Amino acid sequence: MNYWLMKSEPEVFGIEDLRLRPAQTEPWDGVRNYQARNMMRDAMQIGDRVFFYHSNCAEPGIVGLMEIAKEGYPDPTAFDPEHIHFDPKSDPAKPTWMMVDVRYVATFARTISLKALKTYPELADMVLLRRGNRLSIMPISAAEWHFILGLAATKPPEI
């Protein structure tokens, strides 16, 4: 069992959009970064748990939980010239870009904000909090996972 964090801009696709999808499941398409691609292709497994992170919004932070519903497979948006994530260099016979399917699990009663996450020494080594980090998909350690779940289950983090 692995733990992950995946970012999305809520104005584009937020956790409420996922919750309302048929089967509450959605392909996580459009990732065009090799590190993130490698994690989806090589490491993510069905049943892995995922934090849903809202980025580029009024209150960036972790808003809920998902799980991996389908392991890495080619991202068809890379081959669609009409699509915003079209990549003319990607060969359908040898796909460059991969995606996974995610399934909705839960929405937290309150966002665990980036600002709050930064206040806990237990989370000091989180990839998310490393200076200059821009990965849209990143691993979470088991210790970090359980600590953050504890925050969500108890009183809402202040700040």
Next chain:
DNA sequence: GCCAACGTTGGC
């Protein structure tokens, strides 16, 4: 809207 940080591109 600004801008720091980082990845990618392409000239050489």
Next chain:
DNA sequence: GCCAACGTTGGC
């Protein structure tokens, strides 16, 4: 292979 220019991410 170097590296400057450019584009993107994402917090603020």
